[in-house]
Amino acid sequence: MTWPGAPLYPEQRRIHRIHRGLLTERQEHIFTWVAVVVVMLYVTAWIAAVADIYRIRNTPTFIAPGEHTEPAGPPATPVQQVTSMFGPMTPAAPHLLSDAMLSFLHPLRGESGDIRFVSALPGSRFVEAPGGANVVIEGQDATPFVAPRQPGIYDFAVQMNDAQKPIEDFAIITLVPRSARRGGQIGRYRLGFWPFENGSMPRTDRYAPPRGFIQVTPQNEDFQVSSHFRMQQFLTKDQYGVWPKYLLLDPMLLDKLELTIDELRREGVRVDHVHIMSGFRTPTYNRGGGNTQGRANLSRHMYGDASDVYVDNNQDGYPDDITGDGRVTIADAEKFARAAERVENAHGSLVGGIGIYPACCGHGPFTHVDVRGFRARWRGTGSG
Ligand SMILES: [Ca+2]
Ligand SMILES: [Ca+2]
Numbered sequence: 476m477t478w479p480g481a482p483l484y485p486e487q488r489r490i491h492r493i494h495r496g497l498l499t500e501r502q503e504h505i506f507t508w509v510a511v512v513v514v515m516l517y518v519t520a521w522i523a524a525v526a527d528i529y530r531i532r533n534t535p536t537f538i539a540p541g542e543h544t545e546p547a548g549p550p551a552t553p554v555q556q557v558t559s560m561f562g563p564m565t566p567a568a569p570h571l572l573s574d575a576m577l578s579f580l581h582p583l584r585g586e587s588g589d590i591r592f593v594s595a596l597p598g599s600r601f602v603e604a605p606g607g608a609n610v611v612i613e614g615q616d617a618t619p620f621v622a623p624r625q626p627g628i629y630d631f632a633v634q635m636n637d638a639q640k641p642i643e644d645f646a647i648i649t650l651v652p653r654s655a656r657r658g659g660q661i662g663r664y665r666l667g668f669w670p671f672e673n674g675s676m677p678r679t680d681r682y683a684p685p686r687g688f689i690q691v692t693p694q695n696e697d698f699q700v701s702s703h704f705r706m707q708q709f710l711t712k713d714q715y716g717v718w719p720k721y722l723l724l725d726p727m728l729l730d731k732l733e734l735t736i737d738e739l740r741r742e743g744v745r746v747d748h749v750h751i752m753s754g755f756r757t758p759t760y761n762r763g764g765g766n767t768q769g770r771a772n773l774s775r776h777m778y779g780d781a782s783d784v785y786v787d788n789n790q791d792g793y794p795d796d797i798t799g800d801g802r803v804t805i806a807d808a809e810k811f812a813r814a815a816e817r818v819e820n821a822h823g824s825l826v827g828g829i830g831i832y833p834a835c836c837g838h839g840p841f842t843h844v845d846v847r848g849f850r851a852r853w854r855g856t857g858s859g
Contacts, residue, residue, distance in 0.1 A: 592628070623647070667757055685723050689722040703748070728845065752841055785808065815844050
């Protein structure tokens with residue numbers, strides 16, 4: 476807006492009026508009213524902008540993949556143990572962190588949105604966070620997203636400026652470094668040795684020896700690692716009386732399994748529970764006696780990114796009929812494999828192995844699923 480002959484700012488105008496006499500009284504009145512109107516318009520626009528910001532902040536603008544239509548998973552049981560809990564007694568933060576401000580955490584929940592942990596070595600960073608953001612674990616100093624020193628499973632809150640928000644259904648797991656292993660064991664738990672530990676080069680870094688392990692105790696073994704799976708399901712099936720146990724579990728495997736469950740449900744298959752016949756296998760177990768069919772020297776089971784699975788809603792330890800023909804046959808394993816295939820087609824980062832196994836040797840038909848980083852398909856005959 477221009478005002479011929481009249482400077483824009485009242486301070487300058489007064490000087491002009493008094494000392495130079497450029498304005499008549501009438502011009503001054505008009506100028507004053509115009510100034511009042513301009514100021515009122517400015518204030519109104521400013522209030523509207525502030526209201527807009529609050530409205531946007533209170534609108535959930537980010538919906539993690541899979542969170543919108545997915546039926547809720549089984550409720551967490553009271554036995555789920557984590558080191559610290561932010562309960563309803565946590566004092567209200569002076570300001571709220573919006574979902575959008577916490578979006579840097581969303582990739583950690585995977586393509587499915589169902590992953591509930593991230594793991595890291597003690598004192599190492601587990602996510603790239605915006606500047607000024609810190610992680611707060613009860614009883615510890617705030618850190619720039621660094622895993623606590625002691626191995627364990629930790630609930631946490633995110634702190635930004637003077638605002639703080641507890642993160643629900645998601646934990647940091649501090650690993651036990653591989654260097655804690657002595658003679659192939661940590662404590663009394665036997666692990667053995669991984670291929671390429673002698674320094675030779677693996678074909679891809681997914682075959683590099685593990686950097687650390689999740690420590691599993693009777694208190695934390697039921698920790699919900701994703702919407703449909705608990706930590707203990709993936710343990711090597713040996714050394715039942717030895718605690719703590721040690722585990723490798725790749726969140727990408729969980730992501731692929733959760734998305735496969737979504738696929739089956741989309742087809743109308745009821746999936747309440749998926750049985751993990753075999754998840755992580757220590758090198759010692761993988762090499763071990765008995766039936767070693769399918770236990771390749773470079774089995775992905777040793778890396779915590781492979782699983783032999785079937786739908787087992789009635790949890791009787793035997794596969795359910797998911798094809799609806801009233802029988803449990805290899806067709807049920809094939810149906811699971813086709814769902815996993817569609818997941819790979821839609822999510823290239825989760826590419827890996829899909830194997831189909833018939834009933835044999837005291838077990839029912841099952842499907843092997845892994846995320847080895849390249850495509851592999853096979854039909855097995857043995858124990859996977
Ligand atoms: Ca069953
Ligand atoms: Ca069937």
